Amino acid sequence: MPYILNTEADIKEMLKAIGLNSLDELFRRLPGQIRLKEPLKIAAGLSEYQVKSAVAALAAKNTPVDGFNSFLGAGCYDHYIPAALPSIISRSEFVTAYTPYQAEASQGSLQAIYEYQSYICLLTGMDVANASMFDGASSMAEAALMALRITGRDKIVVSGSIHPEFRQTLKTYLSGFDFTIKNVGFDEHGFVDTGSLNEAIDGRSACFIAQSPNFFGLIEDAAKIGRMIKEKGAIFIMVANPLSLAILNDPASLGVDIFCGDGQPLGGALNFGGPAFGILATRNEYLRQLPGRIVGKTTDRQGKEAYCLTMQAREQHIRREKATSNICSNQSLNAIGAAVYLSLMGKEGLTGAALRSLEMARYLHECLKNVGKVKIKFSSRFFNEFVWEIEGAKKIVKKLYKKRIIAGFLLGEFYPKLKNCILSCCTEKKSKGDIDNFIETLKNVIC
Amino acid sequence: MNNKLIFEKSSPGRKTGYFPDSGISLAQAQELLGKDYVRRDLPLPSLGELEVVRHYTNLSRMNFSVDSNFYPLGSCTMKYNPKINEALSSLEGFTNIHPYQNEDGVQGALEIIYNLEEMLREITGMRRFSFQASSGAQGEFTGMLMIKKYHETSGNKKTKVIVPDSSHGTNPATASMCGYETVVVKSTRDGLIDLDELKKVVDGHTAGIMLTNPNTIGLFEENILEVGRLIHEQGGLLYYDGANFNALLGVTKTSLMGFDVVHLNLHKTFSTPHGCGGPGAGAVGVTEKLVDFLPAPVVEKKDGTFYLNHKIKNSIGRVRGFYGNFTVLVRAYAYLLRLGREGILRVSQNAVLNASYIREKLKDYYELASTLPCMHEVVFSCEKQAQKGARVMDIAKRLIDYGIHPPTIYFPLIVKEALMVEPTETESKATIDYFIEAMLEINKEIDANPDSVRNAPHSTCIKRPDEVKAARQPDLRYRY
Known part of the structure; x- marks a missing residue:
């Protein structure tokens, strides 16, 4: 039997020791009417070779993005992953370990998570980060819950140019309570409409949540937004692609109180959208409201440096119904992966990836500008993606797809008014050749 | 062992060069974006690949893990994580697909989700599953929100959720996140739910009860049908915390025990690895009456083609971005194929x-x-x-x-x-x-x-850490 080491002889001997005659008797306390009388209607087990063939055949039915000339981003980015990263992170000492509750037997994961927390603080300028959340969307929802607890207010103000799935998740997370969510739209340049923000944010508002670069790729004037929010005594929550922070101002310097985001761009594969991990970081003063696990540095009984899980009085296994969140398992392995990625890339590598993404996106932007019928939708203050508009976008995207080009993300799905708009992204994997190929094909498709 | 932090191993000027250099400099980026938007310094280390590989390899060796040690951690089901599952889940056909690419390019992925759902439906007797939740706790949150919405849609005012005093901490924490009051019911001296105590707290305001079965004392709640009757009589629903489902696979089904919603920790019962605390996956199954409340999207099949159905009438909404921890699902699927019914x-x-x-x-x-x-x-x-x-x-x-x-x-x-x-x-x-x-x-x-x-342990790289100091003088990050 696969994965079971007890032999028939072992089973017999163990049953005898317990004083039972059959495996069936182990379940004698179950009422008869709930016992299954028939075997499950599931196929018989397969050999490993058969499983491999069956699952590999399903993998082969998919078309990896690398088989296209892809400009698809929209919250999940196709960056280069150094070979050393999966090599380290697939070490079974990391893969098959549990949450490091037992510090003496888990110093490796604890130190790696401490390094992850440190990296997030260095990138964002925030004081503290937790050991990870599930993803960017749930991380943002937890940030909003933090703001509600911190301020005791009952209204969340949120920018409409945040990833729509993040906003949907926020709505779900707040649905158990009578809180109000107020959306603030974007102006003709694609930025937060500060006039509407000014109206929306009031003495009841716990926070304003903005994304920068926003869902359209645009870099918001976050410092200005931060000042507006502070005047009303609300918390400033910012969502960002962490890779953008290699070249953009750190959120702390912009007045951000809670930073959240999806960690996928830090060495995560696309994985059909998961697993990646969520980043959550804040200022020291809000540490006690930060949900999730946190690793701290301390000393052992002999004064030697040691790491352990700490501040556990916030967590569900201690505080139960009064906990900051119900989160228990998180996405540790992915967070450790991010620490490894940032170490491999280093200061120069990370800046290089961000700059090359920017460079390629700018080149695509320049090229598209010169294509007849194409209109650049918003401002040109973007990081790695931007929005362009063309009549019949859906059809054009379809035609390009047939020529193995994924032009980007059709915004109409989330923003009916932007139905002819396409969000296109470049990472450091793109070359000018890829972009020229895209532009040439686009020109052919249009005419 | 040298356990300096990675930041202390930096030498400015080191560069790994994984892709072509950028044609623009930081100064040019400032010109393009405006100098007010570009940071002046990025305080990250500069390292070489060997250093990084050696650093993390050495760290990994300071861990206990299932592959190196017996790991009898109660309620966590630290079973062996088969290698074939790791190999298959890291195939490019699974790792290099984008959540927003055309459905014709992800048919294999959707088929896996569809097939895994079919198997879990048979194993539990539930009607449908959602795979969006990334953990057991998020599965609980998903399931309890469905219960909440079910009551609201039926126009019933329900205010409280019952949990036994032996329950996992996530249960009461989840109830709170759904805006419910938690009511704790005592256990008998034997460690089972005390039916008399339960009768005292169940009433028309009871939204439901959250149970693990076997419970956290490792006992089968043999009065489960009576518990179900008491709760259902008052219009409440039964939530199954699947942390302990490993005891009952193929022996009974959660539907037979009377549960309306279940979550299964794929990282426990279904052999996917724990990864120092995640990623996991909480598959949430529901009976017919809750199908309309599932998070969208779910995978459907029409004329041999799989697609994502985003239109669910009374959906609670999404609990995270995209479709869940997909590559974890691949592992669970491979595991079930290998096991088969027997x-x-x-x-x-x-x-x-x-x-x-x-x-x-x-x-x-x-x-x-x-x-x-x-x-x-x-x-x-x-x-x-x-x-x-x-x-x-x-x-x-x-x-x-x-x-x-x-x-x-x-x-x-x-x-x-x-x-x-x-x-x-x-x-x-x-x-x-x-x-x-x-x-x-x-x-x-x-x-x-x-x-x-x-004074144990005696054999590890550190002795017992000073946890009081860690909490009182928090040192949670490295500073340059």
Whole structure:
């Protein structure tokens, strides 16, 4: 039997020791009417070779993005992953370990998570980060819950140019309570409409949540937004692609109180959208409201440096119904992966990836500008993606797809008014050749 | 071992060069974007690949793991994580697909989700599943929000959720996140839900009850049908916390036990690895009456083609971005294909056998938390040992010196000096005998020299950390 080491002889001997005659008797306390009388209607087990063939055949039915000339981003980015990263992170000492509750037997994961927390603080300028959340969307929802607890207010103000799935998740997370969510739209340049923000944010508002670069790729004037929010005594929550922070101002310097985001761009594969991990970081003063696990540095009984899980009085296994969140398992392995990625890339590598993404996106932007019928939708203050508009976008995207080009993300799905708009992204994997190929094909498709 | 932080190994000027250099500089980026938007300095280290590889390889060697140690951590189901699942989940056809690419390019991925759902439906008897939740706790949140929306849609005012005093901390925490008041129901001396106590708290305001079965004392809640009747009579629903489902695979179904919503921890029962605490996956299954409340999207099949159905009438919405921890689902799927129907039953049989054997061999030395037979895990109370000067924490730490990861301790909260042992089905009798031997040795040692147990572990890279200092003087990050 696969994965079971007890032999028939072992089973017999163990049953005898317990004083039972059959495996069936182990379940004698179950009422008869709930016992299954028939075997499950599931196929018989397969050999490993058969499983491999069956699952590999399903993998082969998919078309990896690398088989296209892809400009698809929209919250999940196709960056280069150094070979050393999966090599380290697939070490079974990391893969098959549990949450490091037992510090003496888990110093490796604890130190790696401490390094992850440190990296997030260095990138964002925030004081503290937790050991990870599930993803960017749930991380943002937890940030909003933090703001509600911190301020005791009952209204969340949120920018409409945040990833729509993040906003949907926020709505779900707040649905158990009578809180109000107020959306603030974007102006003709694609930025937060500060006039509407000014109206929306009031003495009841716990926070304003903005994304920068926003869902359209645009870099918001976050410092200005931060000042507006502070005047009303609300918390400033910012969502960002962490890779953008290699070249953009750190959120702390912009007045951000809670930073959240999806960690996928830090060495995560696309994985059909998961697993990646969520980043959550804040200022020291809000540490006690930060949900999730946190690793701290301390000393052992002999004064030697040691790491352990700490501040556990916030967590569900201690505080139960009064906990900051119900989160228990998180996405540790992915967070450790991010620490490894940032170490491999280093200061120069990370800046290089961000700059090359920017460079390629700018080149695509320049090229598209010169294509007849194409209109650049918003401002040109973007990081790695931007929005362009063309009549019949859906059809054009379809035609390009047939020529193995994924032009980007059709915004109409989330923003009916932007139905002819396409969000296109470049990472450091793109070359000018890829972009020229895209532009040439686009020109052919249009005419 | 040199455990300097990675930041302390930096030498400015080192560069790894994984892709072509950018044609623009930071100064040019400032011109393009405006200098007010571009940062002046990025305080990250500069390292070489070998240093990074060696650093993290050495760190990994400071860990206990299933691949290197027996890991009888109660309620966590630290079973073997088959290598084939790792190999298959890292195929490019799964890792290099984008959540927003055309559905014709992800048919294999959708088929896996569809097929996995079919198998889990058969195993649990539930009508439909969602795979969006990334963990057990997020599965609970998803399931309890569905219960909430179900009541709201039916126009029923429900305010409270019942949990037994033996429940996982996530249960009451989840109820709070859904805006419910938590009501705790006591257990009997045997460790089962006290029906009389339950009757006192169930009323028309009861939204539901959250249960693990077997419960956290490792006992089958044999009055489950009566519990279900009491709750259902008042219009409440039954939530199944699947953390302990490993005991019941192929033996019964959650639908037969009367549950309306279940979550299954794929990283427990279905063999996907724990990865130092995640990623996991919480598959949430519901009966017919809750199907309309599932998070969108779900995978459907039409004319042989799979697609994402985003239109669910009364959906609670999404609990995260995209579709969940997909590559975790690939592992669980491969695992179930390999087991097949007879392998699935062998899991629960051997899990319960191994735990029952430990119970039998240790019961004369460590006091049992309950006289009732255990299922897949057994809980001892080490009060007697504590009186002799070695608390359960000390026993747990001493096990590390035997190369055994400590069992869960001080949980469930209703058992004093609790030691919760879950061996899982994948361990051999020889390993289990070794564990029993170690426990007996430690018991002897407590009589002879409790100090040696109190000062354990002796063999690890650090001694016990000062947790009070860690909490009082938080050092949570490196600073340059």
